[in-house]
Amino acid sequence: MSAAEPLDHPDASRAGEAAATETLLRAYVRDLAIPVPAAEEELILDFPATGVRLRVPVRHRSPTGWHRFGEPLLAGGAPETAAMETAAPETATSETAARAGATQAGVAPAGVALVAAVVVRETAVLAGLPAHRVSDATARVLDSARRTTAHLAARRAEGPDAPEAAGFLDAEQALLLGHPFHPAPKSREEASTGDLAEYSPELRGSFPLHWFAAAPGVVTGESGGGGIDESRGAPAELCRRIAPAGLDLPEGWVPVPAHPWQAREVLRRPRIAALVEAGLLRPLGPAGPAWHPTSSVRTVYRADAEAMLKLSLGMRITNSRRENLRGELRLGVRAARLLAAGPAEWLRAEHPAFGVLRDFAWVSVGTDDSGAESGLETAIRDNPFRTGADRALCVAGLIAERTGPGDGSPPRHRALLSAAVGRAARALGLSTAEASALWLARYLDVLAVPLIRLQARYGVALEPHHQNTLVALDADGLPRAGWYRDSQGYYVAASRAGELERLVPGLADGVDLVFDDAFVDERVAYYLGIGNLLGLVGAFGALGLAAEEDLLRVARAALERLRAAEPGAKGLLGLLLDAPSLRCKANHLTCVDGRDELTGDVHSQSVYIDLPNPLSEVQR
Structure with a gap:
């Protein structure tokens, strides 16, 4: 270079x-x-x-x-x-x-x-x-x-x-440049410069939430229930605990949080305006401590809060308006129930260093039974990363390139990944290339192997792209723990739906959850294979840390060992290791085509192409 x-x-x-x-x-x-x-x-x-x-x-x-x-x-x-x-x-x-x-x-x-x-x-x-x-x-x-x-x-x-x-x-806050394969990774239309100064993680924005007081009859939502989060209570009680003290709430009314940009916009919508006019919904304005937007912009975090909040945000970011759909929110709660019925205990026993962050409850405002969104839908997510807890790193932020200080010189480390690999090399007496290979091997152990085994054992598959996965590093800079997050990315293989239905009766009722096995394998091969593993290998190469061909051999060897040990993963691993090409989301074609990836049928939300598979080409 x-x-x-x-x-x-x-x-x-x-x-x-x-x-x-x-x-x-x-x-x-x-x-x-x-x-x-x-x-x-x-x-x-x-x-x-x-x-x-x-x-x-x-x-x-x-x-x-x-x-x-x-x-x-x-x-x-x-x-x-x-x-x-x-x-x-x-x-x-x-x-x-x-x-x-x-x-x-x-x-x-x-x-x-x-x-x-x-x-x-x-x-x-x-x-x-x-x-x-x-x-x-x-x-x-x-x-x-x-x-x-x-x-x-x-x-x-x-x-x-x-x-x-x-x-x-x-x-x-590290994703200054955004997705490396998207033509408009930082597009945020309809937001002013002042808005973005407060709402952008890249600008280290923060803001108090905007609160509404809602009459009990116009609040809807659900939580895991059935033994999950009984101590946390129903969504209304969760909102009361998250809400700051001093809100002007009538007796029995529910505090409903909103992103401040969204709060301004929804008041112009006839459905919300009618509730305000009828006296059933009262805008209370901003209140409480500042929350920090995470890499998705709409999900917010506080180090002292018991939960993260995934807020609706109608601003178009890259290809989509980021408003929570009620079907997705129900899917998150359904997935929390499914995990609690057996898979979570299995994961803790088999892979104690891996966890799934649940969107275990949601709340919204609305008066009808149509299921239509009001724009005030909020998902409530686990927050294990509180003060003094694990220092988990979003993988997208870990590999994100940094800019130089402005005098033409480079930064001290081109990315957080560069710093971590350098620390491992020094601690273990390895070359940068050797430390990179060890880093990738540990990453596969704490993140990829649990995800593949979960699918093999239960037919439960996830969408672990870089923004949806997190890792914690040990003192030497190597991965020691991993997590998955996001309620939108759940699939159940049709061949396993019957046994999972027995674990959670009504599991798939009213949600898009069960899909043909081959389709599930294809999507996981994209999200885990192309988006996550090959994307990570590509980051090592682009950052100048190691030769990608060497790292592809490391990944292939680990996946071949897993194929020999886990017969239930045969379909997925056959694709990743042997298919000459893999189906890949075409972000550029999807963007030019004008599709909103959060709406419509899951089979046609995005444009897909066939991409040559470097894992099938590399020789061990």
Whole structure:
């Protein structure tokens, strides 16, 4: 990899633009199966729909797709100004002027506005999508680029002596650049700059919750019940315990929490306005101590709180509006009941270092029985990471790249993962590559093996992408414990549904939980295989810690040992180890297509592609 790191450019806007452009191109070449040449060579991209050709320096070629690119250049004197005006007129004028001197000097750099315009238009034309899809997706890419620049500038403003902490909240706030395979990973439409200063984890935002007083007759929700959380009580009682003292609550009324941005928006909705008009719902305003947004933005945390809260947030973030759907909330409670009926005890006995954070209750406001969302739905989640407890790290935050301090020099550690591997190497007398291999092996033991065995033994499968998984590290920097979180990502294999129904009668009633075995294996192969394990291997390579081929051999050997020991995992492990290609969510194609991944049938919420499987190619 060449010495000049674009993320460390002294100008935060240049660093942010480089990050946004690189992520867009990485997602584009993966989704459209465009071959990437070796490091130090150039990737030539032609865009017939706009007549543009780009020359893209390859800084690192990744077997798992986590390529690193340098600044794209226009080839052959393509009409940059016209293409930029297609992208966004308000951006094109300033960027064209800024680049004019470089272009006259014989260098024609392509800024993010140009790259976004031509990439999105080419994708839309190939997919036969209408023109408005181009405008919408391009706007999201540029919004994400602006947000990324703001994140980098804010971190640099903290100064070179800012501590490199590694606690739960630090990892949640570490995703300055976002998903490495999404064209608009930091897009947050409809939010003002002031909003985002308070609500963004990357800006270390915090805020008091907004509270409503709701008459008992308009409050709905459920908890695990049936022996789960009996000491915690019903959702209404949970809300009373979480609520700050001093709220103006009529006798018997229920305090209902809300994200402050959402509270402002829902008051404009006819259903909520009618409840307020009828005197059944009273906005109480912000109250209580500050809560901190985690990496998902809508889930909030306090180190002294007995639970985390997953709040509804109608703001469109990346591809979706993040409002809690009641079907998902019911699924979380149903999953909590299922785990308590046997699998949780088995996990504790077989894998005491692994746990599942439950969304064990939920609460909402509404007066009808239609099940329609009001916008005030909140999930209540386990919080084992309280003051003095485990310092768990979100894996997405662990591998997230850091920016330099703003003088052109790199940060002390490129990511929290880099620091952890360095600590392991020093403590154990290993090379960085050897410490990386050991780190991955421990990670597989504490996280991947329990997840695969849970599916093999019970037919219960989860969606463990990096944002949904957490690890705790020992004194040497190696993984020692793991957790899964999120109520949306549960599947039960159809072949096991009968026996699980006997454990929890009515288990699948009214929720999307039971799916064909082959479909479950396909989705877990994506979330655990591609998104988590191959994504982690790619991060090691992109960070320069180890050769990805060596780490793929480590992963393959561990999975082959598990296949020999766990016959029930034959289908999933057969896919991961032997299939020449795996089904993979195409974030770029999904974004350009304009799909909301949280709505609609689970089979068609996103665009999927076939991705070559590096685990099947690597030799032990």
